[in-house]
Amino acid sequence: MTQGTETIDITLKVWRQKGPEDRGRFETIEVKDVETHMSFLEMLDVVNERLTLEGKEPIEFDSDCREGICGMCGAVVNGIPHGPEKAMTLCQLHMRKFEDGDTIVVEPLRARAFKVVKDLIVDRSPLDKIIQAGGYISVNVGGAPDANAIPISQELAEKAMDAAACIGCGACVAACPNASAMLFVSAKVSHLTLLPQGKPEAARRAIGMVRAMDACGFGNCSNERECEAVCPKEIKITNIARLNREFIKAALFSMEK
């Protein structure tokens, strides 16, 4: 069935933690006959099937769309959020990138603001709280002008789209030594502030979102650029520069407090 089926044997060192109060530990699992065409998460599925039949509890992990867009999956693989491949979510990582005999270490996306729910699952709801603090344009349904009423240059639309591509997976937070959510915040601030529709609330947005980020327990940015390196959607750190500019502009020159 499978084209040129190749299999490898690997050793998984995977984080097991019953709940937020549990201390957690690494468990070593030998996994034989892993087809290299599998995705990383399909490999975990297979492991879980085997664990289930052995009467053990499967490894809990989050994933949903399995095509790199929902932002639900994510774990730290061999020290890197979403694993070793550039510009890719964990669900898009394939086992052909590993060698026979490899040991693979799998941990949750760790950050002070992300509590471990179970095993590899963390609570990323603080990212939602940040969006609730201003990551929107305040328009109600009805009464919008014709969509072509305000021309927006292609360049600007593309730039906004680059920032809007963020999937909210939280890898940037897990990669940052300060567990900062600045790349996440800056992506939303950039997307909305670049567009004319987002300008009226720019000051309120920048201040509100940064304040919410602080309140949730995320750290600040010290230009380590780890976030940019692991972002599956290649969100650029220049967005953080834009956020800083928007924030300072708002703090110094606007009425927003």
Added chain:
Amino acid sequence: MKLDARIPSGPLAEKWDKHRFDLKLVNPANKKKYHIIVVGTGLAGSSASASLAELGYNVKTFCLQDSPRRAHSIAAQGGINAAKNYPNDGDSIWRLFYDTIKGGDYRSREANVYRLAQISNHIIDHCVAQGIPFAREYGGLLANRSFGGAQVSRTFYARGQTGQQLLLGAYSSLSRQIATGRVRMFPRREMVNLVLVKGEAKGIVARNLITGAFELHEADAVILATGGYGNVFYLSTNAASCNVGAAFRAYKKGAMFANPCFSQIHPTCIPHTGEYQSKLTLMSESLRNDGRVWVPKKPGDTRPPEEIPEQERDYFLERRYPSFGNLVPRDVASRATKVECDSGKGVGPTGYAVYLDFRDAIKRDGREVIQRKYGNLFDMYKNITDADPYERPMMIYPATHYTMGGLWVDYNLMSTIPGLFVLGEANFSDHGANRLGASALMQGLADGYFVIPYTIGGYLADVTPSEVGTDHPAFEEAAKEAEARIKKLLSIKGGRTVSSFHRQLGEIMWEYCGMTRNESGLKKAIAMIQELREEFWENVIVPGSDWDYNLSLQKACRVADFLEFAELMARDALTRKESCGGHFREEFQTEEGEALRDDQNYCHVAAWEYQGEDKEPTLYTEPLVFENVQPSQRSYK
């Protein structure tokens, strides 16, 4: 019971306006006295939650995932249709209406579809105001592209991530309402039962997926926006958590299920490779704008594609459908692909794939242009298959993608249970037997932003607010029902995993109730499903407990529903003795192998009513009346 679709009288183009005037209003000061539950946060659920809260209602919104932003609408790639006619190429509300009715093979309601086409333009306006970064021309105006089933360019898009951007727009509006307190958001919750009091929907039982606790929520109306049932096929382009559970709970409480056999197979997906496979990945339909679909003319030709000369290639879509070519609708393209593969001309290791070739487009426009249009899709393809589509044609095969059937709703989007509304893919209403590309996003947002805010008011105006509390015995009873089911699943402790049952169910459905169906196959499928269901309840193993996060348990509940639902689907397919859209019965085809409708006997919606465990459901029909278009044989030649 007679199904009353409550379609307003009067000329087609004036029905919605007239209806909006006729609907009762809830006084602005009274809106805050009403509570509405919304289950699901895809395009329909998020947009409904946001727009109802904007009006002043109290909304409680539930989703399975850790955040409302993750719902599967996010994965829609290609675009959203609207009748703006910006390109000046002959589009109009009427044309969008006509294309959608025809695309659905005349199995949808004229009034609903016309309303959808009317609303389409407002959706684009609203989304631009929300800051959706749609693609633009150099002059700064919005760009459009063409899509399968249409001869005009009416599709708005944001690269290959239109669904993501529209969902994040709806999510941002929802987030704004959460911040105001008018929406209370409950993530990682699964609706495990619907609560009826005196036959009206008055709340739900939700299971907290982290603690396992059952939570009771009362409301004056309940909205289901819980998506489709494509995962009944196990392998589909849907996300892993997509399920029929909430809709099926409603069905068991008396909401009728309409046209369950109408499922859509998308022609351009990455082919199946191995048993471990967890999903099939869609390659956007937009690729057919520039990619040419072909197979070798000679069956069993194993030469690599670049060694097959032009005259030995069969561009079968262009050959069979000269006027639409590679852009024929999804059902037509899928079936044509199956025919080629069944005749031995398929390519790839399994023989169940055809080529989608960009060689000519790259030659014509240059690699850079193609990269700008499809770069992310090409990268995705390369990553999954380890083959480079710039160098070699893609290999594709159809996969289950969308389901047109769903809970029956009237023109107000209310099901047969008063107070239970159903939006988006979860209802059956607008796409007939086949959905056109870029129309799902349009329908989800139309329902949520522009229809439900009006129609729910018409219902609530006659309801006394907060009449029922969770202390009503119906809540306790509904929670007990749900709990008993979960306890039972955990107690079986058999020898076969949930996924293994699901995979087998998928194989049965794909084989006998997939792209083509026939009477003996469907009868066989029903027997096989019943057998499998019996084995499931005796031999499934669900590890873990019910008081912490347990994905296997969640899956077990969903697969248990699919095992019942699958039978309903096969039964509907068996009963509909005609071919239309995505429902292709081998016994009913034209000489050229196209779908042969039977308008005399089947020009209706088939709605099924649950009669109890192990009893056959009862079929009701709603006749479809065509006053404005003349049903004809769908031709894309």
